[in-house]
């Protein structure tokens with residue numbers, strides 16, 4: 001039984017809060033704070049209607065460390081679940097240290113002016129969290145998050161050694177819009193326009209953004225084009241599982257998405273450096289975000305399924321070389337019916353709830369800064385099955401042929 005404060009009232013925050021409210025034996029009291037209080041109130045209304053649970057809400061600029069610390073001292077939660085944007089991570093970690101509260105998030109820190117997706121800023125907090133006797137759990141979404149736990153689950157139960165790992169993220173959903181992103185547009189577009197990097201034989205290999213394309217037949221979705229991308233869990237997985245010789249991340253995109261993105265990039269709308277517009281500095285990507293549909297608004301119209309998982313090849317516990325595929329399939333309409341949000345928010349918000357449950361129940365504990373693959377995967381995997389993200393493992397004939 002524990003008090004939690006969730007920061008961020010977007011699609012992911014909404015799902016996490018609904019799922020926490022459905023587990024009152026774990027989360028005894030839930031508070032929700034975000035920049036726009038009316039968004040917190042709308043989520044609180046939905047939670048009350050769907051579950052009968054009352055949550056309290058606050059307007060908060062989480063970049064204001066003093067204000068966040070004051071709110072923490074007022075509420076006295078056991079844990080802060082940061083579901084705002086990656087820009088807020090360090091400021092919220094500072095407030096947690098000041099107020100003596102555990103910390104968790106779903107995405108690594110990003111400076112506003114450069115798209116990096118690197119852990120070193122947050123890993124630098126290791127000693128301060130250790131000295132304070134506090135836990136910071138990084139990346140408890142789906143990817144990073146579930147994909148990291150999938151990898152340690154395979155390692156613990158099926159492999160003596162993993163040689164190669166491919167993470168495959170497929171969204172087979174159709175939201176009926178010409179162009180929209182399924183989670184925060186600014187972060188999504190920063191990710192897909194970044195140089196692709198994968199880990200191979202002890203070094204980073206770079207390729208131009210969206211230059212490497214493969215087709216893959218996803219169960220429950222069908223064949224889709226997927227693109228090699230950089231994704232932050234590669235950095236933590238290669239650090240904590242150094243035996244893996246090659247780690248790659250793939251994400252599917254439809255042709256219409258790619259065409260729109262190419263045009264937006266060509267005309268400069270994805271730039272993150274300031275430009276002058278009518279005497280005022282604006283960031284083109286932030287302006288673009290303002291005119292694109294909010295991800296949370298896509299819920300009612302999105303149909304289809306997501307299929308996200310990991311393919312690992314290595315030496316099995318039976319002494320045989322093998323390739324295993326572990327994945328979850330999630331239905332957009334089912335996710336919407338349960339929480340009022342589409343599956344991309346759902347597949348992130350449910351693992352956020354589960355990561356929070358691991359910490360407040362003490363199943364995962366320890367002072368310092370941790371990534372998901374550093375803990376025992378079993379209790380997390382059990383909760384995935386029980387709380388809406390069931391997974392399966394199947395053996396493939398051999399490694400991916402690309």
Ligand code: NDP
Nearest residue numbers: 008009010011012035036062084107141142143144183184
């Ligand atoms: P949204 O943009 O829908 O929601 C973000 C929320 O944070 C908004 O309510 C926003 O407020 C609030 N916010 C922004 N800045 C501040 C601030 N300074 N102080 C307080 N609140 C603030 O994003 P999503 O819900 O789609 O994503 C949430 C997080 O989850 C992101 O960090 C994203 O990168 C991560 N994510 C992780 C995934 C994973 O698998 N690991 C997958 C998908 C997302 P306002 O509404 O006023 O703008």
